[in-house]
Amino acid sequence: MKLNILGCYSATPRTFTNPTSQVLEINNHLFLIDCGEGTQVQLRKHKIKFNRIKHIFISHLHGDHFFGLVGLISTFRLLNREADLHIYAPKGLKEVITLQMKLANSWTNYNLFFHELTSTASELIFEDEKVTVSTIPLDHRVYTNGFLFKEKEGERKLDINAVLNSNIDVAYFRKLKQGFDVKNNNGEIIKNETVTKPANPPKSYAFCSDTAYNESIIPIIKEVDVLYHESTFLEKHKSLAPKTKHSTAKEAAQIAKLSNAGKLILGHYSTRYGDINTFKIEANEFFENVELADDGKFFVF
Amino acid sequence: MKLNILGCYSATPRTFTNPTSQVLEINNHLFLIDCGEGTQVQLRKHKIKFNRIKHIFISHLHGDHFFGLVGLISTFRLLNREADLHIYAPKGLKEVITLQMKLANSWTNYNLFFHELTSTASELIFEDEKVTVSTIPLDHRVYTNGFLFKEKEGERKLDINAVLNSNIDVAYFRKLKQGFDVKNNNGEIIKNETVTKPANPPKSYAFCSDTAYNESIIPIIKEVDVLYHESTFLEKHKSLAPKTKHSTAKEAAQIAKLSNAGKLILGHYSTRYGDINTFKIEANEFFENVELADDGKFFVF
Numbered sequence: 001m002k003l004n005i006l007g008c009y010s011a012t013p014r015t016f017t018n019p020t021s022q023v024l025e026i027n028n029h030l031f032l033i034d035c036g037e038g039t040q041v042q043l044r045k046h047k048i049k050f051n052r053i054k055h056i057f058i059s060h061l062h063g064d065h066f067f068g069l070v071g072l073i074s075t076f077r078l079l080n081r082e083a084d085l086h087i088y089a090p091k092g093l094k095e096v097i098t099l100q101m102k103l104a105n106s107w108t109n110y111n112l113f114f115h116e117l118t119s120t121a122s123e124l125i126f127e128d129e130k131v132t133v134s135t136i137p138l139d140h141r142v143y144t145n146g147f148l149f150k151e152k153e154g155e156r157k158l159d160i161n162a163v164l165n166s167n168i169d170v171a172y173f174r175k176l177k178q179g180f181d182v183k184n185n186n187g188e189i190i191k192n193e194t195v196t197k198p199a200n201p202p203k204s205y206a207f208c209s210d211t212a213y214n215e216s217i218i219p220i221i222k223e224v225d226v227l228y229h230e231s232t233f234l235e236k237h238k239s240l241a242p243k244t245k246h247s248t249a250k251e252a253a254q255i256a257k258l259s260n261a262g263k264l265i266l267g268h269y270s271t272r273y274g275d276i277n278t279f280k281i282e283a284n285e286f287f288e289n290v291e292l293a294d295d296g297k298f299f300v301f
Numbered sequence: 302m303k304l305n306i307l308g309c310y311s312a313t314p315r316t317f318t319n320p321t322s323q324v325l326e327i328n329n330h331l332f333l334i335d336c337g338e339g340t341q342v343q344l345r346k347h348k349i350k351f352n353r354i355k356h357i358f359i360s361h362l363h364g365d366h367f368f369g370l371v372g373l374i375s376t377f378r379l380l381n382r383e384a385d386l387h388i389y390a391p392k393g394l395k396e397v398i399t400l401q402m403k404l405a406n407s408w409t410n411y412n413l414f415f416h417e418l419t420s421t422a423s424e425l426i427f428e429d430e431k432v433t434v435s436t437i438p439l440d441h442r443v444y445t446n447g448f449l450f451k452e453k454e455g456e457r458k459l460d461i462n463a464v465l466n467s468n469i470d471v472a473y474f475r476k477l478k479q480g481f482d483v484k485n486n487n488g489e490i491i492k493n494e495t496v497t498k499p500a501n502p503p504k505s506y507a508f509c510s511d512t513a514y515n516e517s518i519i520p521i522i523k524e525v526d527v528l529y530h531e532s533t534f535l536e537k538h539k540s541l542a543p544k545t546k547h548s549t550a551k552e553a554a555q556i557a558k559l560s561n562a563g564k565l566i567l568g569h570y571s572t573r574y575g576d577i578n579t580f581k582i583e584a585n586e587f588f589e590n591v592e593l594a595d596d597g598k599f600f601v602f
Contacts, residue, residue: 011376012376012379013339013341013342013372014342015342015345015346037338037339037341037369038314038338038339040313040314041314041316044316045316061401063372063401063405067368067375068338070364070368071314071364074313074368075312078313090404092400092404095400099400100362100397103362103391103393103394103443104362105442106363
């Protein structure tokens with residue numbers, strides 16, 4: 001997986017910082033997560049191939065998380081996109097987008113599917129052979145979901161020397177990868193685990209923004225490899241967090257710890273703070289493996 | 302007057318070019334004209350004081366002319382704006398903006414007035430002591446207006462030496478500026494034109510984008526000092542102009558010539574062209590005083 005941070009600051013776009021948007025590369029998908037104003041310019045700057053984006057996930061309908069979407073949809077049209085585009089977002093987004101298309105008298109020449117979300121329980125919203133995406137209900141001022149991206153268990157890997165030494169016909173390789181025992185050319189039963197190695201462990205990524213401190217997400221994101229959790233504030237402004245339904249860096253770290261996450265990435269910083277490194281220092285008191293999101297930065301895991 | 306070009310390229314925002322937006326400084330007003338995606342970042346980059354913008358004029362509801370507006374309105378709220386904001390735009394914009402506010406459950410804490418336009422004849426939409434703004438009905442794929450900004454005739458200026466030599470009491474200075482003859486301290490009638498000079502000639506600016514070649518605007522913009530006229534295409538692609546209801550550089554120059562404009566500023570270039578100087582070369586064959594808009598450039602007149 002590769003996570004490209006296009007924008008990770010709260011509230012308004014500024015000269016050098018962008019509102020929330022990320023691209024997750026996972027098993028040949030480019031999943032776009034949130035789409036603040038300026039996202040299409042960030043995609044160009046970071047040379048991400050627009051047309052490979054087929055699925056867009058919108059957490060909630062505050063402007064800093066979706067005001068760039070209508071423009072991106074229009075740009076896809078101008079670029080003569082033909083591939084289907086799927087958008088997973090809170091109910092209401094379809095009306096916003098289609099109203100603007102109607103007023104402009106310009107419809108997409110590709111299929112645009114809205115998957116409008118209303119459930120307050122976690123639900124599976126995307127699945128293919130290799131990946132699932134589920135919602136993570138968050139606690140914010142409007143209806144908001146995070147998203148949990150999980151690879152499925154892959155196939156076992158052949159230990160090619162052991163396979164050749166065991167005199168197994170190539171016709172059985174597929175079956176070996178699927179975990180079955182097979183017969184070799186001498187008619188002997190070969191135990192699967194003697195000629196294969198376990199699959200790479202499936203990776204997972206949880207995106208949680210925007211949200212107040214909310215322990216009810218822990219069962220959903222338990223053991224996640226990488227957790228992106230918003231940290232709008234530092235503890236010195238902790239009174240603002242519950243009022244605005246945001247989190248502090250300490251609270252993000254506590255969620256990471258209670259979930260036993262492999263790594264915590266912080267973001268959605270209030271622009272009142274000059275040096276974002278203070279977020280890492282605060283979170284590190286409660287959780288060791290902390291990294292800071294920043295516009296243009298990417299993480300491979 | 303000072304015209305700040307924030308963006309002047311057609312269609313989509315790109316890494317180094319922005320969709321349409323301009324700020325016209327005129328008699329202490331900052332009028333924002335169109336508001337493509339990224340306008341608020343351009344305002345910051347060019348250090349234009351956000352809160353001085355009290356009137357926004359939107360030509361039409363294609364995305365490259367208004368997708369930045371909802372974000373700007375939100376940012377004004379986050380900056381605790383208190384001043385009224387007036388938006389002059391085609392009917393439909395109010396619904397787009399208020400729908401998004403409703404979904405975000407966040408309303409402005411300042412007064413937001415929508416002046417929705419539907420007339421296909423030129424109409425006066427703003428007037429104060431010193432300035433008028435009228436619409437210029439344009440010919441585009443959706444309902445579109447240009448805008449004509451005109452200073453009113455100012456007061457005559459005192460020729461202070463002549464005034465002192467004529468022995469006129471200071472109490473009459475105001476009357477002199479207003480053009481009246483007055484009596485001096487000796488009881489003699491002093492003809493106004495012997496002690497005053499004409500007011501500075503009132504300036505005018507016409508913004509015409511987007512539009513097909515349309516001679517019916519000429520009576521409205523006749524003798525305008527500065528005409529901004531779109532030139533999406535060059536003549537070598539002139540077959541595209543009527544189809545998309547845009548103009549070529551030659552056509553913009555013809556409108557400037559027929560209107561007897563003082564200066565023509567070209568803009569709204571299609572991004573298919575590498576060097577915008579070709580637009581000036583083409584227009585110069587038909588009209589002499591041509592300048593090229595470009596993002597970040599400003600014109601004083």
